[in-house]
Amino acid sequence: MPRSRPGNRSGPRERRLGRAVRRAVAGMLVLAAAVGCGNAGELEGAGPTPTAVGPARLWPELTPASSPAFEIGEVNREPVKGVEVPADGDIRRVDPVGIVRAEIDGNPRDYAGAKAPYRDTSRRMADCAEGPGRGKCPVLRPYYRDLTGDGRDDLTLGFRLLPGKTTAVRVYTVDRRRLLQVMAWEDALSGVELAGRSVVIRSPSEVAGYEYRLEWTWDRDQRAMLLTHDEMLRTGPRGHSRHPSASPSGSRSASRSVSPSPSGSSSASGG
Numbered sequence: 001m002p003r004s005r006p007g008n009r010s011g012p013r014e015r016r017l018g019r020a021v022r023r024a025v026a027g028m029l030v031l032a033a034a035v036g037c038g039n040a041g042e043l044e045g046a047g048p049t050p051t052a053v054g055p056a057r058l059w060p061e062l063t064p065a066s067s068p069a070f071e072i073g074e075v076n077r078e079p080v081k082g083v084e085v086p087a088d089g090d091i092r093r094v095d096p097v098g099i100v101r102a103e104i105d106g107n108p109r110d111y112a113g114a115k116a117p118y119r120d121t122s123r124r125m126a127d128c129a130e131g132p133g134r135g136k137c138p139v140l141r142p143y144y145r146d147l148t149g150d151g152r153d154d155l156t157l158g159f160r161l162l163p164g165k166t167t168a169v170r171v172y173t174v175d176r177r178r179l180l181q182v183m184a185w186e187d188a189l190s191g192v193e194l195a196g197r198s199v200v201i202r203s204p205s206e207v208a209g210y211e212y213r214l215e216w217t218w219d220r221d222q223r224a225m226l227l228t229h230d231e232m233l234r235t236g237p238r239g240h241s242r243h244p245s246a247s248p249s250g251s252r253s254a255s256r257s258v259s260p261s262p263s264g265s266s267s268a269s270g271g
Helices: 013-039 096-106 119-127
Strands: 142-146 152-161 168-173 180-188 193-195 200-205 210-219 224-234
Touching: 096 119, 096 168, 119 152, 152 193, 168 200, 180 200, 180 210, 193 224
Parallel strands: 180 224
Antiparallel strands: 142 152, 152 168, 168 180, 193 200, 200 210, 210 224
């Protein structure tokens, strides 16, 4: 959330800032004089720079839309049925394998039957006797961190959607002794990170040398993880060009299949 700006009060910080500005201006004048002399070995110009172009509003005659054109499920806040939370509300004591089993049981079209898209995930759940992240169990190692800011750990969980190469990423929190799913996404993953109150997912792009970067951040008003950033970033070497150009970017949320239901990174505690 943006921080409120304090009132205008003159103090030591403002006075130090004023002195720094004056010193910077004096230094710029000295450098300008030195460049004007044209002495050998002095500063030289870097050449022409791109002209700044301001935003231009297109089609101002169009009436602004008042409702979305696509239903993409921005807010995901869904109680998990069939999973009990201990009386102390400790999410670390909730079985991650049991959470995935509950999702499988609640979505038989996706997991049950020979033609179900994720049929092998259901079959491989039998290999989870030793816990997540071991052997052929499709449930990955769980990670725990306070993403909601309430001082208690939340759960970030992943499991493979087999026989394909897609991985499901889920975030769960506890509210009034109920387990709630507050974020869901499926994709081919390049990496997942936890950063502050955010989950960052990187995925391969169809464009060589680029990847998608999506970031979900906890929103205390919606009480769910909202998709706050969706962008395409360059990962490969930049080609040589005589003219500067902006990297392609833009949202792909509306064009991709979204579930109906980690910038700098920092560490998270596993189970």
